[in-house]
Amino acid sequence: xxxxxxxxxxxxxxxxxxxxxxxxxxxxxxxxxxxxxxxxxxxxxxxxxxxxxxxxxxxxxxxxxxxxxxxxxxxxxxxxxxxxxxxxxxxxxxxxxxxxxxxxxxxxxxxxxxxxxxxxxxxxxxxxxxxxxxxxxxxxxxxxxxxxxxxxxxxxxxxxxxxxxxxxxxxxxxxxxxxxxxxxxxxxxxxxxxxxxxxxxxxxxxxxxxxxxxxxxxxxxxxxxxxxxxxxxxxxxxxxxxxxxxxxxxxxxxxxxxxxxxxxxxxxxxxxxxxxxxxxxxxxxxxxxxxxxxxxxxxxxxxxxxxxxxxxxxxxxxxxxxxxxxxxxxxxxxxxxxxxxxxxxxxxxxxxxxxxxxxxxxx
Ligand code: SF4
Numbered sequence: 442x443x444x445x446x447x448x449x450x451x452x453x454x455x456x457x458x459x460x461x462x463x464x465x466x467x468x469x470x471x472x473x474x475x476x477x478x479x480x481x482x483x484x485x486x487x488x489x490x491x492x493x494x495x496x497x498x499x500x501x502x503x504x505x506x507x508x509x510x511x512x513x514x515x516x517x518x519x520x521x522x523x524x525x526x527x528x529x530x531x532x533x534x535x536x537x538x539x540x541x542x543x544x545x546x547x548x549x550x551x552x553x554x555x556x557x558x559x560x561x562x563x564x565x566x567x568x569x570x571x572x573x574x575x576x577x578x579x580x581x582x583x584x585x586x587x588x589x590x591x592x593x594x595x596x597x598x599x600x601x602x603x604x605x606x607x608x609x610x611x612x613x614x615x616x617x618x619x620x621x622x623x624x625x626x627x628x629x630x631x632x633x634x635x636x637x638x639x640x641x642x643x644x645x646x647x648x649x650x651x652x653x654x655x656x657x658x659x660x661x662x663x664x665x666x667x668x669x670x671x672x673x674x675x676x677x678x679x680x681x682x683x684x685x686x687x688x689x690x691x692x693x694x695x696x697x698x699x700x701x702x703x704x705x706x707x708x709x710x711x712x713x714x715x716x717x718x719x720x721x722x723x724x725x726x727x728x729x730x731x732x733x734x735x736x737x738x739x740x741x742x743x744x745x746x747x748x749x750x751x752x753x754x755x756x757x758x759x760x761x762x763x764x765x766x767x768x769x770x771x772x773x774x775x776x777x778x779x780x781x782x783x784x785x786x787x788x789x790x791x792x793x794x795x796x797x798x799x800x801x802x803x804x
Contacts, residue, residue, distance in 0.1 A: 668727030
């Protein structure tokens with residue numbers, strides 16, 4: 442599941458509708474224009490989400506058709522189940538014909554550029570195409586708790602999140618419902634949606650399917666959980682040994698589409714890639730390799746959140762190596778690797794956590 446962020450979520454329950462507490466690069470681009478110059482040019486224009494431009498160009502409706510077509514023999518994700526979800530067949534993710542939503546609402550525990558004053562407008566989709574044994578959202582991702590919604594209702598949720606002041610539409614675990622999302626976005630756009638879309642994914646994506654999102658998604662928020670296929674195989678309910686390879690490929694595609702994070706004058710995210718990496722006990726996540734890969738394959742200016750909040754959830758207690766919290770030594774080591782790799786846009790909360798853990802080690 443994509444959502445490994447912290448707490449601070451105010452949620453709308455479905456049906457009742459009430460609120461409850463619960464770098465640019467130095468090289469010239471293909472046109473010979475530096476990304477810095479392009480960003481300055483974009484900054485001078487009034488903000489509009491990517492999908493609005495695509496609709497103006499007359500291309501959004503075609504993308505929706507293409508995406509739904511994939512569901513006829515579902516290969517939205519690397520599992521490639523081949524089931525006809527439009528006829529009610531279920532694949533590995535257990536996704537049905539319609540999207541299933543558990544909760545939606547403003548979330549204040551996400552990365553600060555997403556949260557601002559109004560919160561990140563999260564929509565939690567039920568079920569998941571990855572299914573880690575340590576899933577921190579397992580009642581939603583594994584049990585699939587939630588209610589089916591049609592695309593019109595999904596659009597209404599987006600508009601409500603905009604109305605109450607959220608800064609983005611944060612689509613949590615979107616991979617298996619990508620067609621519904623882009624269909625709902627088009628409906629909401631006609632009713633005045635202007636927020637950036639944030640695609641909050643486990644990273645287990647098919648880069649080919651991701652290409653349909655080019656010009657629709659403004660902010661990509663993928664996890665990169667493992668760098669070693671053996672670990673990805675061991676800690677998923679259905680082996681996903683190809684996770685490190687395919688997720689890196691998908692993240693490269695995301696980076697190609699949106700580049701480094703761009704924010705408005707108030708520091709609110711408008712467009713770009715933000716990567717999450719959860720530090721796990723006993724170096725299971727391969728953090729040293731992860732930070733080097735980001736620095737060398739993407740950019741040292743990539744926004745990276747090295748997260749300290751691993752906790753023993755779901756079936757993790759059955760696996761000795763991950764049946765404990767991480768230590769201060771493990772988190773400090775991870776952050777020092779990131780700094781040594783030259784990552785210059787590390788999440789503010791992860792830097793604060795580094796200071797706390799360093800103090801603990803020195804006391
Ligand atoms: S989205 Fe679901 S049904 Fe489709 S390929 Fe992936 S796991 Fe299978």
